[in-house]
Amino acid sequence: MSLFISLVRTDLNIAFQHRGELLQPLWFMALVVALFPLGISPEAEQLRQLAGGVIWIAALLASLLGLEAVFQHDDKCGRLEQWLLADCGMLKLIAARLLSRWLVSGLPIVLISPLLGIWLQLQLDALVVLSLSLLLGTPIMTMLCALAAALTLGSRQASTLMSLLVAPLYVPLLIFATSAVRETQAGTQVDMQLLLITAMLVLALTLIPPAVAVALNIHLRE
Amino acid sequence: MSEATTSWQRIKVWFHRWGSPAWFYAASGHMIPWLWAGFALLALPGLYLGLFVAPPDYLQGDSYRIIFIHVPSAWMSMMIFALMAIFGLIGMVWRIRLAETMAICSAPIGAAFTLITLITGSLWGKPTWGTYWQWDARMTSELVLLFLYVGVLALYESIEEPRKAARAASLLALIGLVNLPIIHYSVQWWNTLHQGNTIRLNLAESSMDTSMLVPLLLLVVATKFYYAAVLLARSRSMLLHQDQHKNWPRELLVAD
Numbered sequence: 001m002s003l004f005i006s007l008v009r010t011d012l013n014i015a016f017q018h019r020g021e022l023l024q025p026l027w028f029m030a031l032v033v034a035l036f037p038l039g040i041s042p043e044a045e046q047l048r049q050l051a052g053g054v055i056w057i058a059a060l061l062a063s064l065l066g067l068e069a070v071f072q073h074d075d076k077c078g079r080l081e082q083w084l085l086a087d088c089g090m091l092k093l094i095a096a097r098l099l100s101r102w103l104v105s106g107l108p109i110v111l112i113s114p115l116l117g118i119w120l121q122l123q124l125d126a127l128v129v130l131s132l133s134l135l136l137g138t139p140i141m142t143m144l145c146a147l148a149a150a151l152t153l154g155s156r157q158a159s160t161l162m163s164l165l166v167a168p169l170y171v172p173l174l175i176f177a178t179s180a181v182r183e184t185q186a187g188t189q190v191d192m193q194l195l196l197i198t199a200m201l202v203l204a205l206t207l208i209p210p211a212v213a214v215a216l217n218i219h220l221r222e
Numbered sequence: 223m224s225e226a227t228t229s230w231q232r233i234k235v236w237f238h239r240w241g242s243p244a245w246f247y248a249a250s251g252h253m254i255p256w257l258w259a260g261f262a263l264l265a266l267p268g269l270y271l272g273l274f275v276a277p278p279d280y281l282q283g284d285s286y287r288i289i290f291i292h293v294p295s296a297w298m299s300m301m302i303f304a305l306m307a308i309f310g311l312i313g314m315v316w317r318i319r320l321a322e323t324m325a326i327c328s329a330p331i332g333a334a335f336t337l338i339t340l341i342t343g344s345l346w347g348k349p350t351w352g353t354y355w356q357w358d359a360r361m362t363s364e365l366v367l368l369f370l371y372v373g374v375l376a377l378y379e380s381i382e383e384p385r386k387a388a389r390a391a392s393l394l395a396l397i398g399l400v401n402l403p404i405i406h407y408s409v410q411w412w413n414t415l416h417q418g419n420t421i422r423l424n425l426a427e428s429s430m431d432t433s434m435l436v437p438l439l440l441l442v443v444a445t446k447f448y449y450a451a452v453l454l455a456r457s458r459s460m461l462l463h464q465d466q467h468k469n470w471p472r473e474l475l476v477a478d
Contacts, residue, residue, distance in 0.1 A: 147397070151390050155380035164376055165394060168369040171362075214314070215393055222386035 003088055004096045011100035025062040032058040040090045044121045051120035052130060052181025053174075058116070059109050059134060060170050062081075063141045064163045068148040070101060071216070072158075084220055090213050098139075098146055098209065106138030114208055129184040129194070133177040136197045143208040144169050150215035154222075173200060241318050244463045244470035250454040257451035261444050268440030276433045285349045290437055294344040294445040295335045299367060300334030302449060306374070307399040310392025320457070322388035325395060326378055327456035331449055333371035339364055370398040384464055 015022055035056050037047060074080045083093045113134050117127045148165045152158040180193035239245050270291035272290035279286040306328040343361060344354040355361070374391045380386035430438075462471055 058456070072451070151377060151394055152380070154383070154386055154390070155377065156382075157380060161376055161380055164369075165373045168366045171366050173306060211393065211397060215390065218386060218389045218393065222383060 003030050003086075004092055007093060007096040008100045008103075009172070011097065015100070015104045021066070022108075025065045025105060026112055028065060029058045029062040029109065030116065032061060033119060037121070042205065048121045048185065049125075049182075050116060051122045052126070052178045052185075054120060055113055055116050055130060056134075056137075056174055056177050056181075057187065059113070059138070060141065060174065062109060063105065063138070063145055064166060065118050066105070066157050067145050067149055067162045067166075068152075070097070070146050071153060074147070075153055075219070080216060080220060084217070090216065091209055093211050094146075094216075098143055098212075101146060102139050102142040106142045106212060109138055110134045123185070126181055126184045129190055130181050132194060133180050133197060134193065136201050137177055138199075140173055140201055140204045141170070143204050143212075147208055147212050147215065150212045150219065153216070153219040173197065177202075240320055243320070243465055246320055247458055247470070247474065250458055254451055254454050257447050259456070261447035264440050264444035264447065268437045268444055270437075272434070272437035272441065276437060282350055285346060286340050288346045290441055292339060292346060293438060294441045295323050295338040295342065296364070297442060298449060299332055299336040299339050299364065301467065302328050302335060303367065303370070303395070304399060306332060307392070307395040310395045311390075313392055314389055319385065320461075322385065322392060323457045323460055324369075324453060325392045326388050327390070327453055327460060328449075329371055329374050329378070329395075331452050331456070333368060333375065335445075336368045336371060340368065352376060365464060368393075374398070384419060 033054055036050060038103065040046065040050065071080065074083070083090050110131055113131050114127050117130050118215060145162070145168050148162040149158075151165065152161050155161055176193045176196050180190040180197075183190045183193065239249075269290070273287055276287070278284050306325050309321045309325035309328065312318060325342050340361070345366070347356060348354050377394055378387045378391040381390060406445055465471055
């Protein structure tokens with residue numbers, strides 16, 4: 001367990017040494033959201049209808065930034081081989097990396113989302129559902145991104161390719177999350193959508209870390 | 223007991239033979255003409271019955287005839303994805319190279335069927351729904367399926383070492399397989415424009431006339447033969463290309 005904590009702590013330390021890079025996805029997300037009123041209409045009612053979808057799409061795009069950083073450095077300096085040989089097994093180290101990655105890139109998106117929601121004229125109840133859906137959804141996004149990063153380790157144009165691999169897998173998440181925000185605005189119960197996203201989160205937590213381990217194995221052993 | 227063991231041994235030997243590229247190359251060479259013959263024998267009567275003999279639909283007129291291409295392609299697009307993932311899994315678990323090859327060779331065929339499904343679907347949509355494209359659940363899922371196929375192919379293309387590339391792409395196909403049930407149940411999940419299932423496994427309950435059902439089923443089976451023939455042909459040429467500097471292709475040429 002101590003190895004787990006120390007890896008998370010190291011990752012966070014390294015991330016905070018490059019604070020500027022940490023903020024870049026957030027600026028990007030804010031910029032994408034700000035382009036919609038400019039591009040479509042500043043009218044409040046129209047923005048309110050688009051808000052859930054716009055913020056979620058901006059979050060998905062932001063998650064694709066800096067994706068190759070998840071494993072690339074460790075691969076270049078040979079640390080991934082050490083992971084492969086570690087006593088505690090690779091899975092624990094992967095879990096630590098996923099946690100630190102979520103704290104650095106997923107959590108800020110959740111925290112900034114109410115602000116962006118206010119820009120797009122969301123009411124309080126919709127803001128809560130939006131943030132809740134992102135809180136449940138960003139770990140799934142982080143895990144899928146890590147999976148794509150692991151799969152593309154040996155490939156040539158990794159960064160473009162990764163977006164191509166991840167985006168289709170985001171589809172169910174996007175459908176249920178935006179439906180939750182829209183239904184809240186319409187005044188209906190959204191337990192179903194939020195529970196389905198939770199189910200996807202549980203499924204992702206169960207299946208994706210081992211899949212990442214398999215992908216890293218394919219890269220390292222061949 | 224001993225008899226059972228020997229037949230089990232025989233099955234195992236037969237199974238492991240498929241691991242040899244040389245044996246596969248020879249065996250598949252014998253199979254491909256038969257598969258093409260099966261395809262022609264089913265597809266030609268199917269197309270004839272579907273396009274000329276079957277009566278026009280009382281609501282949709284002749285435009286419904288596109289289902290004789292559309293429905294078999296849609297079934298193939300999903301079936302091939304599942305098979306691709308299964309081949310990939312076999313390749314990853316038992317490290318059988320032929321399974322990896324077949325997984326990769328399935329991808330372009332499946333992508334082509336997906337594209338045909340989307341194109342014929344939108345051509346049918348224009349006279350029937352009044353629009354080429356409707357964001358309904360099944361069309362959207364089919365589009366996502368196409369993106370998944372493209373992802374598998376792009377990942378395979380981008381990694382230099384062929385076996386490593388095949389394994390990574392197989393893993394991605396397995397992950398994408400999670401998407402297939404969503405496609406299947408999307409009809410029930412989201413209530414949309416797209417019509418419900420017309421063909422049920424129990425043929426008596428099926429809401430389709432026999433004159434239309436027979437050509438459709440002929441074409442559904444014909445596309446399976448087509449897939450098998452193209453898959454074997456593609457796998458052969460891929461193995462030959464990868465092994466061009468090895469001994470077995472040379473021995474094969476000498477034997478011919």
